[in-house]
Amino acid sequence: MPEKPYDHQAIELKWLERWKDATFYKAEEDPSKPKFYVLEMLPYPSGTLHIGHIRNYSIGDALARYKWMRGFNVLHPMGWDAFGLPAENAAIANKRPPREWTLQNIAAMKKTHRRFGFSYDWDREVSTCEPQYYRWNQWFFLKMLERGLAYRKKALVNWCPKCATVLANEQVVDGCCSRHDETPVDQRALEQWFLKITAYADQLLTDMQQLEGGWPERVLTMQRNWIGRSEGAEIDFMLAETGEHIRVFTTRVDTIFGATCVILAPEHPLNETLLDAAGKARAKAMVDARAGRDPGDIEKEGFFSGHYALNPYSNERVPIWIGNFVLMGYGTGAIMAVPAHDERDFEFCRKYGIPIRPVISPVDGPLAVEPGMKEAFTEDGILENSGPWSGLPGDEARRRMSAYAREHGFGDAAITYRIKDWGISRQRYWGTPIPVIHCAQCGVVPVPENQLPVILPDQVEITGTGRSPLENVPEFVNVACPRCGGTARRETDTMDTFIDSSWYFYRYCDPRNDRMPFDPAKIAYWFEIDQYIGGVEHAILHLIYSRFFTKMMRDIGLVKNSEPARRLFTQGMVIAEGAKMSKSKGNVVGADMLAEKYGTDTARMFVLFAAPPEKEVDWRWEGANGIHYFLGRVYRFATRNAGRTDMPAEGASDRKVLRKLHQTVRKITEDFETRWHFNTCIASIMELVNILYAEEENIGSATMAEVLEKLALLLAPFAPYISQDIWDELGDEGPVFRHCWPSFDPELAKEDLAEIVVQVNGKLRSRIQVPFGTPEEELKAGALADEKIQAATGGKKVVKLIVVPDKLVNIVVK
RNA sequence: GCGGAUGUGGCGGAAUCGGCAGACGCAGCGGACUUAAAAUCCGCUGGCCCGCAAGGGCCGUAUGGGUUCAAGUCCCAUCAUCCGCACCA
Numbered sequence: 001m002p003e004k005p006y007d008h009q010a011i012e013l014k015w016l017e018r019w020k021d022a023t024f025y026k027a028e029e030d031p032s033k034p035k036f037y038v039l040e041m042l043p044y045p046s047g048t049l050h051i052g053h054i055r056n057y058s059i060g061d062a063l064a065r066y067k068w069m070r071g072f073n074v075l076h077p078m079g080w081d082a083f084g085l086p087a088e089n090a091a092i093a094n095k096r097p098p099r100e101w102t103l104q105n106i107a108a109m110k111k112t113h114r115r116f117g118f119s120y121d122w123d124r125e126v127s128t129c130e131p132q133y134y135r136w137n138q139w140f141f142l143k144m145l146e147r148g149l150a151y152r153k154k155a156l157v158n159w160c161p162k163c164a165t166v167l168a169n170e171q172v173v174d175g176c177c178s179r180h181d182e183t184p185v186d187q188r189a190l191e192q193w194f195l196k197i198t199a200y201a202d203q204l205l206t207d208m209q210q211l212e213g214g215w216p217e218r219v220l221t222m223q224r225n226w227i228g229r230s231e232g233a234e235i236d237f238m239l240a241e242t243g244e245h246i247r248v249f250t251t252r253v254d255t256i257f258g259a260t261c262v263i264l265a266p267e268h269p270l271n272e273t274l275l276d277a278a279g280k281a282r283a284k285a286m287v288d289a290r291a292g293r294d295p296g297d298i299e300k301e302g303f304f305s306g307h308y309a310l311n312p313y314s315n316e317r318v319p320i321w322i323g324n325f326v327l328m329g330y331g332t333g334a335i336m337a338v339p340a341h342d343e344r345d346f347e348f349c350r351k352y353g354i355p356i357r358p359v360i361s362p363v364d365g366p367l368a369v370e371p372g373m374k375e376a377f378t379e380d381g382i383l384e385n386s387g388p389w390s391g392l393p394g395d396e397a398r399r400r401m402s403a404y405a406r407e408h409g410f411g412d413a414a415i416t417y418r419i420k421d422w423g424i425s426r427q428r429y430w431g432t433p434i435p436v437i438h439c440a441q442c443g444v445v446p447v448p449e450n451q452l453p454v455i456l457p458d459q460v461e462i463t464g465t466g467r468s469p470l471e472n473v474p475e476f477v478n479v480a481c482p483r484c485g486g487t488a489r490r491e492t493d494t495m496d497t498f499i500d501s502s503w504y505f506y507r508y509c510d511p512r513n514d515r516m517p518f519d520p521a522k523i524a525y526w527f528e529i530d531q532y533i534g535g536v537e538h539a540i541l542h543l544i545y546s547r548f549f550t551k552m553m554r555d556i557g558l559v560k561n562s563e564p565a566r567r568l569f570t571q572g573m574v575i576a577e578g579a580k581m582s583k584s585k586g587n588v589v590g591a592d593m594l595a596e597k598y599g600t601d602t603a604r605m606f607v608l609f610a611a612p613p614e615k616e617v618d619w620r621w622e623g624a625n626g627i628h629y630f631l632g633r634v635y636r637f638a639t640r641n642a643g644r645t646d647m648p649a650e651g652a653s654d655r656k657v658l659r660k661l662h663q664t665v666r667k668i669t670e671d672f673e674t675r676w677h678f679n680t681c682i683a684s685i686m687e688l689v690n691i692l693y694a695e696e697e698n699i700g701s702a703t704m705a706e707v708l709e710k711l712a713l714l715l716a717p718f719a720p721y722i723s724q725d726i727w728d729e730l731g732d733e734g735p736v737f738r739h740c741w742p743s744f745d746p747e748l749a750k751e752d753l754a755e756i757v758v759q760v761n762g763k764l765r766s767r768i769q770v771p772f773g774t775p776e777e778e779l780k781a782g783a784l785a786d787e788k789i790q791a792a793t794g795g796k797k798v799v800k801l802i803v804v805p806d807k808l809v810n811i812v813v814k
Numbered sequence: 815g816c817g818g819a820u821g822u823g824g825c826g827g828a829a830u831c832g833g834c835a836g837a838c839g840c841a842g843c844g845g846a847c848u849u850a851a852a853a854u855c856c857g858c859u860g861g862c863c864c865g866c867a868a869g870g871g872c873c874g875u876a877u878g879g880g881u882u883c884a885a886g887u888c889c890c891a892u893c894a895u896c897c898g899c900a901c902c903a
Contacts, residue, residue, distance in 0.1 A: 005853095217818090218818070218819080218897085218898080221817080221818070221898085222818095222898060222899080225817085225898080225899060226899090228902065230902070230903085232903080248903080249902095249903065250903060251902095251903065252903080263903095298901080300901080324901095325901045325903095326901085326903080327901075327902070327903090329902090330902045330903075331902075331903065334903095335903050336903085337903090338903090342903070343901090344901055344903075345903080347901095416902080416903090417902095418902055536897085536898095539898085540898095609826090609827095609838085609839075610826060610827080610839090611826070611827065612827090615820095615827095616896090617826085618825090618826070620825080620826075620840075622825095622840055622841070623825095623826065623839075623840055625840080626838095626839050626840055627839085630839085632853095632854095633854095636854090670830090671830095674830085675830070677828095677830085679826090679827070679828085679838085679839095680827090680828065680829095680830095680837085680838080682838080682839090683827090683828075683837065683838035683839075684837090684838080685838095686838055686839075687837075687838065690838090693855085693856095755834085757833070757834050759833085759834090759883085759884075761883075761884090762833095762882095762883065762884045762885095763884095764834055767834075799883085800883060801883090802833090802883050802884075804833060807833065807834095808833050808834085808884090810833080810883055810884060811883090812883050812884095
C-alpha cells in the first residue's frame with residue numbers, strides 16, 4: 001500500500017465523527033466479569049481544560065483502556081465540581097447568573113474532553129450544581145443532623161474579607177486565605193453549622209492501615225499530622241479564691257511537680273472574670289497582633305493575671321498568666337507551664353523570671369540544676385521531687401498519675417486531636433442550601449425529607465457584601481414552619497463545596513436515582529474505587545472529607561466499605577517553561593491549543609513521555625515536536641507496509657524484530673501492572689520503531705503483519721486515534737481498544753547469547769559472548785583467556801574471581 | 815525549627831534486586847535528496863588526553879568520607895532545591 005502522510009487533523013476528525021454515538025465506554029454491572037473502577041478527580045468548570053488536566057486524564061485513560069483490553073469490566077466516569085466561588089465572582093464582573101456561566105463552561109470543557117476522546121461513560125456524568133445531585137447533599141445533612149453529626153454553634157471562624165465568607169481551617173494557609181495569598185484572615189464570631197468529623201478522628205487514623213501500600217506514604221503522613229492525635233491527661237487546677245476550675249491538657253503529667261505557672265490563651269473564657277479592663281485590653285491586643293502572622297515570627301509574650309491556682313497533686317499555689325503562644329483552638333486553651341521540661345515554657349519563663357524547677361532526671365545522669373540550665377530537658381526520665389511519685393519512670397508515672405486524677409475527680413487520661421469539626425456554613429449564593437428552617441416558636445427545624453430538594457432560586461442579585469445573597473429573596477426566605485405552621489425563616493447559608501466532592505464517586509454508580517443517593521447493590525458491585533488519580537494538593541482536604549463521608553455512609557447502612565479508594569495515585573504538576581502556570585503570567589497551556597497544533601494523540605503522549613507520572617513535568621513545545629514526528633514515523637511505516645506480500649523469506653532480521661517486539665510487550669505490560677513509568681514505555685516503542693526502520697526491507701511478510709498489528713495495540717492506551725486509524729488500515733475490525741492486549745512469548749523475548757561484562761579490579765575491560773547458562777568455571781576460563789584481559793592483567797597475580805552467571809566476571813589482581 | 819522528597823550531559827530523563835552510567839527524546843552538528851528551503855532518510859553528539867587513523871587511556875551521577883571484588887544505587891556528614899507541617903502543650 002502507498003505510504004500516507006500523518007494528517008492528525010483528518011484522522012482525529014474522522015474517528016471523532018464515527019464514534020459520535022458509539023457506546024463502547026458504557027459501563028454496566030456484570031457479576032461474571034472482574035470489575036475495575038478507575039477515577040480521575042472531577043474538575044472545577046473554570047471554562048478551559050489545560051495541560052495539567054490533560055495529564056491527569058491521560059494517565060487515567062491509559063489505565064482504563066489497558067484494563068479493558070485485559071478483559072475487565074471498567075467504570076470510568078467524569079463530572080463537574082460545579083458549585084463554588086468563581087461563578088459568583090464572574091457574575092459580579094460580567095452581570096451573568098452563576099448558573100448560566102457554569103453551564104456554558106461545562107459545555108465548552110466537555111467539548112474539549114470529547115475532542116481528546118477520553119474513554120468516559122458520559123451517561124453517568126454528574127454535575128454537582130443540579131438539584132438532582134445536591135438534594136442528596138441535603139439528605140446526607142439531615143441524616144447527620146439526626147445522628148448528632150451535624151450541629152450548630154456560635155464560633156470564632158476564619159473570615160476572608162476578599163471572599164467575604166467563612167473559610168474552613170483547611171482553607172487557611174499561613175494565616176491567609178488559600179485563594180488570596182496576601183489577604184490575612186480575620187476571626188469572627190458567627191452561628192455556624194459543623195460536621196462532627198472529630199467523632200471519626202480515631203477511625204480515620206486507624207483505617208489508614210488499609211491504605212498502606214495503596215496510597216502514597218506522603219499523603220498518609222500528611223493526613224496523620226493533620227489529625228494530630230496526642231495522648232495525655234486533662235487536669236483541673238483550682239482557682240485559689242473562687243474554687244473555679246482551670247482545665248489544662250498535657251502529654252507530660254509526669255512533670256506536673258515542675259509546673260511553676262498556669263498559662264491561659266488570650267481568648268480563654270475565664271479571662272472575662274479574671275481580668276480587669278486593662279488586662280482584657282491587653283489580651284485583645286494579643287489576639288489582634290497574632291492574626292495573619294507567621295507563628296514562628298511572633299515572640300512569646302504574656303502578663304500576670306493577678307490570680308493564683310492550686311496544683312492538685314502538690315497543693316502548690318502557682319501564678320496564672322496570660323500567654324500569646326497558648327492556642328484557644330487546641331486542647332483546653334490552657335496549659336501548665338513546666339519550664340524545666342518544655343522548650344516553649346522554658347523560653348517564656350526565662351523571659352519573665354518565673355522559676356524553673358527540674359523534676360525529671362535522665363535515666364543515666366543526674367537531675368539538672370537551676371540556675372544554670374541552658375535548655376529544657378524534654379526527654380523521658382525518672383521522676384524526682386515529685387512527692388509519692390518520685391523514682392518512677394515517666395511512662396509508668398503518667399499512667400498512674402492519670403488514674404489518680406480520675407479517682408480523685410480532678411482529671412483523667414485524655415486524647416486530643418488537632419483536627420477540628422468541619423465548619424460548613426458559607427455566606428454565599430452558589431452552593432447547596434442548608435435544609436433547615438428557623439422558627440421563633442420551635443427553634444431550628446429540619447426540612448422534612450419529602451420536601452427535598454430545597455431549590456436554590458435562580459433570580460438572585462449577587463452582591464459580594466458578606467451576607468448571603470439569599471437573604472434578599474423573600475420567596476426563598478419566608479416559609480411556614482414545618483412543625484407549628486407559623487411564620488419562619490429559611491436558613492440562608494449554603495454548604496461548603498467540599499461536601500459535593502466528598503461522595504460524587506458513589507453517585508456515578510447510580511447517577512439518575514431519584515429515590516436514594518444511590519442503590520447500595522450497585523455500590524457493592526463497583527466499590528471500592530480500584531484506582532483514584534489526582535493532584536497531591538488534595539492530600540488533606542478532599543481526601544480526608546471523602547474518607548469521613550464514606551464512614552458516615554457505612555454507619556447509616558448505605559455502603560459496606562470503610563474506605564472509598566483502595567489505591568491513590570498523585571500525579572506531579574505541569575509547569576510551563578520553568579514557571580508555574582497561571583492566568584496572570586499568561587503561560588497557561590490550553591488543551592484546545594494543543595489539539596490544534598499537534599493533535600490530541602501527541603499532546604497526551606508528550607505529557608506521558610516527558611517524565612514519570614508522579615514527577616513534575618516542564619512543558620516544552622520543542623519536546624512535543626518530537627512526539628509528533630515519532631507518530632508520523634509510525635504512521636508512514638504502517639501505511640506503506642500494511643498488507644505487503646512482496647517481503648523476503650524469513651531470516652535473521654525477523655528474529656531480531658520479533659525479539660524486540662516481544663521485549664516491548666513484556667516491558668509495557670509489566671509497567672502497567674506495577675509502576676506506570678509510561679515515559680520508558682513510550683521510549684521502548686520508539687526503540688522498536690527505530691529497529692523497524694533499520695530492518696524494513698529485510699522482514700518477512702508474516703513478521704511484518706504481526707509487528708504492525710501489535711504496534712497498533714501497544715499504542716492504543718496512549719494514542720487512541722492514530723492506533724485506531726492504523727488498525728483500520730491493517731484491515732482489522734472494530735475498536736482497537738476492545739481487542740485483547742497482546743501477549744508476549746518469554747522465549748522469543750530472550751537474547752540468543754549472553755553478553756558477559758569482564759572487569760579487572762571493578763573496571764570494564766572487555767565483553768565476551770556466551771550461551772545462557774554457561775557454568776561459572778567456563779566463564780572464568782573464557783574471561784582469563786580474553787586478549788584484552790590478558791593485556792590488562794599483565795601477568796599480575798589473580799587474587800579473586802567474582803562471577804555473576806549470565807552477567808559479569810570481575811577479576812581481582814594485585 | 816521539625817518531617818519528607820529530590821540532586822545524573824546544553825535540556826527532559828533512563829539505569830526496576832549493589833554488577834556495562836547517560837536508554838529514549840529535545841536542542842546542536844554533519845551527510846543524502848532538492849535549483850533552494852521545508853519535509854523526509856542516514857550518521858555524530860558527557861568532559862579531558864594520546865593517535866594521521868583504526869583504536870586506546872583517564873575523569874565523571876551535588877560535595878566530603880565510609881562499606882564492598884564492585885556504589886548513581888547502601889551507610890554517615892555537609893550543601894542546594896522543592897514540598898508539607900510549623901508555638902499542637
